[in-house]
Amino acid sequence: MTASSQTTTIHLVRHGQTLLNTTPIRFRGRRDVPLNRTGRKQATAAGLKLASEGISIVYSSPLGRAFEVGTAIATGSRLDDVVPLDDLVNLDYGRWEGLTNEESEAVDPAAWKAYKTDPRAAHCPGGESVIAAEDRVVRALTTIGERHPGETVAAVSxxxxxxxxxxxxxxxxxxxxxxxxxxxxxxxxxxxxxxxTFASKLDGDIRTDEALAGVSS
Structure with missing residues (x-):
């Protein structure tokens, strides 16, 4: 770190719940699945939670379920726009998209085993390699840091x-x-x-479940 270094803080937020996040859980991938009622409440709660963080700009995956959360965060922080960033888009699950875990394993047992136990060696059948998606999201964070030195930013993925x-x-x-x-x-x-660098606990700094009680239906 140099004397002129500035640290950018990024709150990387997961989108809210969708119908495919409920039982049985299915891989959403690049499908543009909308938020359900709970997901919309989670979006509002995330916006309320981040409102006191001094967010200067909001980035989002271009998929609607993420962009809706980004919009709620922008509203809570009194910002006008959400900036789409392609590198934040979901992993391309290929032939696993829309399937349950059990169905995905049946499509390609070897690829499924690698995905569960050795992700950097895994490639979704007909889709994206996990290492390529990892590179993308780290590149997204790096890009945001370069664009906004010293700022606090929200990004939804x-x-x-x-x-x-x-x-x-x-x-x-x-x-x-x-x-x-x-x-x-x-x-x-x-x-x-x-x-x-990773700067929070693995259970997340923002868990909106307990905040939902304060959000109207």
Whole structure:
């Protein structure tokens, strides 16, 4: 770190709940699935939670379920716009998209085993490699840091992308790499001199479940 270094704080937020996030859970991937009622409440709650953080700008995956959360955060922070950033878009699950875990395993058992236990060696059948998605999300955080030195920024993405952001900055891969991050929850990252670091707990700094009681239906 140099004397002139400025650290950018990024609240990386998972989008709210959709119908495909409920039982049975299915891979959403690039499908533009809208938020359900709970997801919309989580979006509002995330906006309220971040309103006191001094957010200067909001970025989002271009998919609607993420953009709606970004809009709620922008509203809570009295900002006019949400900036789409393609590198925040969800992992392309290919032939797994729309399927349950069990159905996905049946499509390609070897690829499924790699996805669950060795993500950096995994490639979704007909879709994207996990390492490519990891590179994308870390690049997104780096880009935001370069554009907004010293600022506090919100960025909305998808559950697997938040987990890959952790893997890409902490560098540890374990069999339980798919640790849970609640819909509407977030993790904090910092960017200094182009280096991204993970700066929060794995259970997220924002879990909107307890905040829902204060959000009208």
């Amino acid at each position: 998808h559950g697997v992308m938040l987990r890959l952001a952790v893997l890409g900055t902490v560098g540890q891969v374990t069999a339980d790499w798919s640790f849970p991050i609640s819909t509407g929850g977030s993790l904090v990252f910092e960017v200094t001199d182009g280096v991204v």
